[in-house]
Amino acid sequence: MHLLTKEIIAIYTANQDPVRAVGMAAYMKNHFSFLGISAKDRRTLIKEQMKASKNLELAELFQVFEALYQQEAREYHYAAIDLLERNIKRIPNDMTAILPYLAFIQEKAWWDSVDALRKPISLWVKHHQKSPLAEVMNWLMASENMWDRRVAITLQLQWKEETDLDWLSKTIVQNEENPTFFIQKGIGWALREYAKTDATWVINFVAAHQAKLTPLAVKEALKHQ
Structure with missing residues (x-):
């Protein structure tokens, strides 16, 4: 380790x-065990x-990410995602480099980890001037897993005018x-x-x-229209 x-x-x-x-686990419908550390304290x-x-080699970075995800308590999974986000701009513009992390969308998946992991993936696509967008979307959309599909749908959250409306x-x-x-x-x-960004487009869609x-x-x- x-x-x-x-x-x-x-x-x-x-x-x-x-x-x-106990309360944190109950909030997540007891899908996971928790240590009882708040988000603020967890990061501090x-x-x-x-x-x-930031000084880790990329292979070491994934090693730590994977090891944290293998722990039982949910805080470690959050820490793994924070670790990825902290280093996401170091991941090269290559699907083989991001695929190991994409695979973790399905790992111990629930809305909290899936939505959290979406953020660094989205940042990675934008950091590379959206050039990997098609490959990432095609990979996610080819999956039958609902969490992969959810990430595809929400990947462009807060992209505003940069949103690719076709995707x-x-x-x-x-x-x-899909119900x-x-x-x-x-x-x-x-x-x-x-x-x-464009209420008219959404209303028409x-x-x-x-x-x-x-x-x-x-x-x-x-909701807000």
Whole structure:
């Protein structure tokens, strides 16, 4: 096990709060165990380790990321994602470099980790001037896994005027008849966010697809219209 991984585990273990952990696990419907460390404390406690991660070789970076994800407590999974985000601009513009991380979308997956992992993946695509967008989208959309599909739908959140509307449309149309709650919620979220940039486009898109979209997706998409 890499020294950085050992340090993070030791720090978190020493700062766990079993009482708070019960409430945190209950909030996540007991899908995962928790140490009881708040998001703020979780990041503050390993600030130096995150800083040191900038000096890791890329192979070491993935080693630490993977080892953290292998731990039982959810805080370690969050730390792994924070680690990736901290170093995402160092990942080269090569699908073989990002694929090992994309594979973790399905690992111990629930909405919290999936939506958190989407962020560094999105940052990586934008950092490389969106040139990997098609490859990433095609990979995600080829998957039958709902979490991969959710990331495809929400990948461009907060891209505003830089949003690629062709890809936004494709990801939604591919999944518009999928009744899965997290898919439909993701569709609504993506459209509602883009409506902040172009409400007319979203209103027209929803009108054109309302027969296939679920009431949940429509409601979420038009929440602020």
